[in-house]
Amino acid sequence: MAQNPARRAALTDAAIDVLAREGARGLTFRAVDVQAGVPTGTASNYFANRDDLLDQTARQIHHRLVPDPAVIADLLRAPRDRALVGALMHDLMRRITADRAGYLAMLELRLEATRRPGLRAALTGTIRDELEANIAYHLTEGMPGGRETVVALYLAMTGLILEHLTLPEVLGADGLGALIDSLVEQIVPAA
Structure with missing residues (x-):
């Protein structure tokens, strides 16, 4: 799994925007990639699965x-x-x-x-x-x-x-x- 902390933060920030706009059903790796403006597949390199994405997004919200x-x-x-x-x-x-x-x-x-x-x-x-x-x-x-x-x-x-x-x-x-x-x-x- 990729370890660039700045990229991970940008992806979780993008996930926050997707969650706020589309709800949990709209939160996909592809939607996060699009929101973050990164190549398709980037989010899946940073998060093991959807549960990991949700967990790390929650942590980023608390940090923000x-x-x-x-x-x-x-x-x-x-x-x-x-x-x-x-x-x-x-x-x-x-x-x-x-x-x-x-x-x-x-x-x-x-x-x-x-x-x-x-x-x-x-x-x-x-x-x-x-x-x-x-x-x-x-x-x-x-x-x-x-x-x-x-x-x-x-x-x-x-x-x-x-x-x-x-x-x-x-x-x-x-x-x-x-x-x-x-x-x-x-x-x-x-x-």
Whole structure:
């Protein structure tokens, strides 16, 4: 199997675009080759099979959605209060909106995971680990609230993101910031 990391990243980025646009059924090696602008057969040289392509695409999505350390460092100069949690949630929405294809591809992978036990196990492990890391980070940084606060924020933001990216007219894009503020105010304790 080919080992050029830059080419592999370009192929998984292309797979993300195909997933977001065509769904899991449209994700073929040929579609990835076309999206990446590489010769036919290139993707099949980099991924052992479709499951490997799905798994590595999921990893690339998570890599693309990681917060910018400089932005986080800047935000963390603020007091550890509800306002900081709100700022972090606004940054999350900004990142996901900026990489709409990445998040839509992740939604497609979640749906595909209902039919593929291996993918379900991998995604469950990855997302559970990320949630636990977010909980640990929240507690370590001394943010208000505990485990339940982070889980409630995760569930609320996941729903808001889903609605915003798939049916934005339902809630309206103009009030998105106010909705985030309201969620944080209702979920995160003041002190």
